[in-house]
Amino acid sequence: MAGLIPQAFIDDLLERTDVVELIQRYVPLKKAGSEFAACCPFHSEKTPSFYVSPRKQFYHCFGCGAHGTAISFLMEHENLSFPEAVGQLAEWTGLEVPRDADPAGRDPTRHLLDALEAAATFYREQLKASRAAIDYLEGRGIDGATARDYALGWAPGDGNSLAQALRGRFDNDTLVAAGLVSRRDDGRLRDRFRARIMFPIRDRRGRVTGFGARLIAAGEPKYLNSPESAVFHKGHTVYGLFEARKAETRLSELVVTEGYMDVVGLARAGFRRAVACMGTALTRDHLDLLFRQVPRLVLCFDGDDAGRRAAWRSIEQALPVIRGLREIRVLFLPEGDDPDSLVRREGLTGWQQRLDAAVMLSETFLQLLSERHPLETAEGRSQCAHAGIALIRTVKDPLFQRQLLELLAERTQTDRDQIESMLAAGPEDRGHPSAPAAARPPQTRPEQAEPASGSRQLWAALLARILQLPQQGWDAPEVRRLAGTNTRAAGILEAMIRRIGESPAISTARLLEHFRDETFFPRLAALAGVPLDGEDPELSRRIALDSAERLFEEHCRARIRALATTGRPLESEQLAELRRLQQWLVQRDSADRPG
Ligand SMILES: [Zn+2]
Structure with a gap:
């Protein structure tokens, strides 16, 4: 969608926007050195770990890892789409979003959201008229107030009453795209539910994005969800989050249950901090979404x-997302029970006691690990390790x-140093660069140990510093040489250097926003927030240029190896390249030698 709005306009918009002023509208900021600090609006905390940098025009939270530009802040905090966030900023700065670039003049998902909202209203009305549905809910102990809070509804069984009710207000394509109806072979529409x-599923702003639905009579499937659509993604959706936030504005803990009946059943009992995934296993995206709301989860x-x-x-899924103050505990329910049956039998106090007794993730991890690899034998302990x-x-x-690691060493009766060296020697994790990895380049020569990891960290060290200090002037031979090598990372580097060349006073945020549509955008955004441990700009520049140099050296060696092992006689161009690369390495090595 970003493509609809000209990049030059976004650049202009960000130049006139002050991220400090923007965030100040929502969060009281206090001066802290050259930056501003506050208690993080994305997770609950008592001491500030949320920092806003006027120089970088960028915010970063050391507690939950939230970070981004003014546009990201509006998208995350106000749950706006990219065009909406740009529109909001434009309104405040008195600029007009170029019309021709946005012919619809509105977010294209708007129609779907309108149709879903209309459907939710229709289902709510139908519930009032259906004795069978009301009886069912009352039988489950769900009262009118809970049904209202969660906007529960009823889809009639005739198969086309929704399509009838919405006819004329929405075109058929919209209803199909919203997942509300399906097209039959004869072209007529049939209600999906x-x-x-x-159970309407609402996003952070309370907009209906999809539905969960439960049969009240026998039949299959018992539970049915909306299909994936432009506004509904199961992997990114958590049921009950909007309602939980509405019930308690300062949430610090959420309880993740298996289904929407659990959430509604607990709410009826007075417990309004439960959420559920939509018929899918918990993913890292779910966890990230939840950790943006609260620092503590009980699963x-x-x-x-x-x-x-x-x-x-x-x-x-959870191990990689735990960081800083994030905490997960695990609660196993007695066999045959669900949260709803427990809270009915034991009351709110009993339920709360069970939650209080939930076991830390680390402990559950080791427990389940040792169930899989029993620790009674040497073989079991070694497999477990x-x-x-x-x-x-x-x-x-x-x-x-x-x-x-310490817990694992203790449980498996393994020497801690040995466990640590096994960890260090193992295959490299292919995830995003983590903050510590990006902060300093590795100290060993990359060709000596773990070349892949080494170069990944070198790239992170280089790009983090260019992003964070774009005004340092990066038109250096080390950088130009590396940018000229024909790889994807070099392409990013080349584009960055070009942008900086075009506007030498560019801020981190403006530079970053040029790459929002790229798949690597989240990695770049993370690098823009990586703390540089109070390096002065001169040191940062030296580290970056040194990283570039080492990356180029690595490139040379790899290229020489490739040319030397083609198995065919080299053409004159290749020979020239080989000679050039070797010469560069020789020069570099002699420059390295002291004296
Ligand atoms: Zn935070």
């Missing part, structure tokens, strides 16, 4: 084998990783 209790699972397997999968290390390797937070 029939004879079901409807609930059935106590049976299936529940323990689900817990294990969730832990695999191997399996544990493989997962601990995915942990991004170095302190949490160390804690887990």
